[in-house]
Amino acid sequence: MSTATATKTKTYDLAYIAIFAVLIAICSWISIPMTVPFTLQTFGVFMAVGVLGGKRGSLAVLVYILLGAIGVPVFAGFSGGFGILLNNTGGYIIGFLFSALVMWAMESLWGKKPVIQILSMVVGLIVCYAMGTIWFMAVYTRTTGAIGLGTVLGWCVIPFIIPDLVKIALAFVLSRRVRKIVPMQ
Numbered sequence: 001m002s003t004a005t006a007t008k009t010k011t012y013d014l015a016y017i018a019i020f021a022v023l024i025a026i027c028s029w030i031s032i033p034m035t036v037p038f039t040l041q042t043f044g045v046f047m048a049v050g051v052l053g054g055k056r057g058s059l060a061v062l063v064y065i066l067l068g069a070i071g072v073p074v075f076a077g078f079s080g081g082f083g084i085l086l087n088n089t090g091g092y093i094i095g096f097l098f099s100a101l102v103m104w105a106m107e108s109l110w111g112k113k114p115v116i117q118i119l120s121m122v123v124g125l126i127v128c129y130a131m132g133t134i135w136f137m138a139v140y141t142r143t144t145g146a147i148g149l150g151t152v153l154g155w156c157v158i159p160f161i162i163p164d165l166v167k168i169a170l171a172f173v174l175s176r177r178v179r180k181i182v183p184m185q
Helices: 004-029 040-053 054-069 080-086 090-110 114-143 149-157 158-181
Strands: none
Touching: 004 040, 004 054, 040 054, 040 080, 040 090, 040 114, 040 158, 054 080, 054 090, 080 090, 090 149, 114 149, 114 158
């Protein structure tokens, strides 16, 4: 690969990563306030990895989280700052990165076959739920008082399962279509 081609590829990579970090931010702004806000962030994460692949998709999620951590209002409710990550719902935001990493790992091990992509999104979602739920319980217990796993699942996971499965289906279909029309280098 020539130096000019490598530079062009890196430029495209950076642009795609930035575009999908912004897409995740826009998806977070579409929010219904709840104990854990209902947003389209997971859709953005699934789209990023689905379209860009594991490495660039994970980097897009990382850029999104870092932007929020330094105070850019990219999180739900136009919020930002490191304190959001330390709050009750911060584990779900960090869980987005681990979702992307799981999807990348599954893609690396078993390829981009449709069944693998769908399975990786579902497993990534489960990882996000697990991280977020554990974090929520720890922070809530420390700041408010003891809380049971059933209560946290009822607040933070169960109401989101069906909508998140719909987001997976939409992200799967749309990411496959976008990859066909946009050159990903």
